Amino acid sequence: MPSDQLSESSPGFTLQTAELDNKTFYCVNPEEVPIVYSQVQQYFSYNLALEPGSVVWDVGANVGLFAFWVQQTYPGVQIYSFEPVPILFQALQQNLPNIDSTNIQCFPFGLGREAKIVSFAYHPHATAMSTGYPYTPEERLELQTTIGQNLPPDQLEAFKPVLDRFFEYQLIECQIKTASEIIESEQIPKIDLLKIDVEKAELDVLLGFTPEDLAKVQRLVIEVHDIDHRLQTIQELLTQNQFQNIEIEQEPGLAGSNIYNLHAWR
Template sequence: MSTSDDSAGVATEIESTLRRYPGIARARVLRDADDRLVAEVLPWGTLSVTADSGVLAELASMNLTETRFLHDEIFVDEAYLRGGIVLRENAVVFDVGANIGMFSLFVEARCPSAKVFAFEPVPEVFAALQKNIGERGLATRAFNFGLSDREQEVSFYYYPDVSIMSCRHDYTNWDNEVELIKLYVANERRNGPPGRAEHLAEVEGLAARDFEFVERPCLLRPMSAVIDEAGLGTIDWIKIDVQRAEYDVLQGIEDRHWPLIQQISMEVHDEAGSPTEGRVGRVTARLAEQGFRVSVEVEEMLRDTGRYAVYAIRPGYDADPRPVATAHEVDPGSVADWLSDRLPADLLPDLVVVVNDLPRSPADLPRSPQGQAS
């Protein structure tokens, strides 16, 4: 093997290890002008990640446009971590409607001690989910089925070009989805952060396309069956985003299991003139009956789309003694120490640098970068 092959192999192994560090979205290892091995790391949630297609392209996904949307919604806006919801150390978390696993990645990046159960029924999307959690060495358990009110096999319409809108064939409302895309773009152009014109143009282009779908038979199971099989004594947080099937998920929880559930974040469809009309009221009433403190919000970017964010918290959960997990700080010294526990000395980089963007070539590296030598 040539020296260049050896160097490439070393860089690949270091980069692969760094992707497992909580809070690191992407890593690159290069030789600088002084022949030092420099590991540059890009944290999750930085604004530059949105513009940097590299970090998102490295994820297994259906398409880059929706992956950017998911990243911004979950990592930047923290859409599910609102309404008083908290993520505690050693939490048990259900990711219902996991898609490619962006929410699971967020939970593991924020709280490595969390135990995540991710549910995704569509086989093609599930394969991407498995790849993303596998490559990062996450403890997330992934299940190739969805959650509903009972065990059944149901036909799903899977849209390869916009997988986040895939759903049960009997719950499809494509006209509403197209209108959602248009309203989202319009709201983001008015109220969203700057520098996203190209991304929004790509999203807008989705509404103009003639979408093709693939029909897939998918397994659905009740949540209570999973709780029993896993032997869970508590569930700290359930995130539900399942394209008009959210009430079915709640119906799959038996009365004996409701006291185990501490928090719920969910997207609820309440679309005028459709079978979902009035659902926010039904969902909030159901949660209130089970003893939750419930709040409803409308995200500005989804205003007038019939999508609502519902948050439910069990009174007393704020007294839980476990600390709340905060954003995992990515600093050079901690990363270098972490690497030294996982790699042999001859594979350790000479320098670890936290960046807001990644260089394209060794020439882009500063001659004397600030960082922490390992």
């Protein structure tokens, strides 16, 4: 067993709660909730052009913080949330009272280029890092170095043990389907906003759309891990599919890393 792989008896499959905006949210790791919530709000620095009735796809929903913030900011939108990790999907469902549950559908699987079962590295101390593409030792070192370089020196020493725990993981089986399967089964005529945050599987998600179905997407916000020129590949794919406007940014805390935020619209 790799040194970072946790045994099946390790903690990480029990829900806890965290307080946020005077509401109680179910989660695995309470310390992670304000961090993820802060990241979620960065999406809304963009003009997302949503209105009541707009359709939003939340791919990589985690425990539902993006869905919560979307409905707080744009009441009346229709949300489709996708989360393949069972314990996170359970938390998402239990957080529905904090969201307008009449306007959200939750799906217990992820999206990819083909329907299959994937062995996920589930990170209980940093659930947002859970991925179907487990971190290599080189990727771990690169991310640790980047975070360390962007932290004030007085915080770095205290944060290092926490950062080490982020990479502890358990392997679990998760279901993946394609976006076009869901568009057909749910009879979805349009997607006004497609949000993708899936830890190195973002290109897979896009390739799960047929060209006809990708044409139904009006706007995207994607976290892109620029591996094997993926950022360029995604830009070219979107340009070929008539996305005329593409913006790329990088969070200050990830400066120097291969992780970017991409915003595209027609």
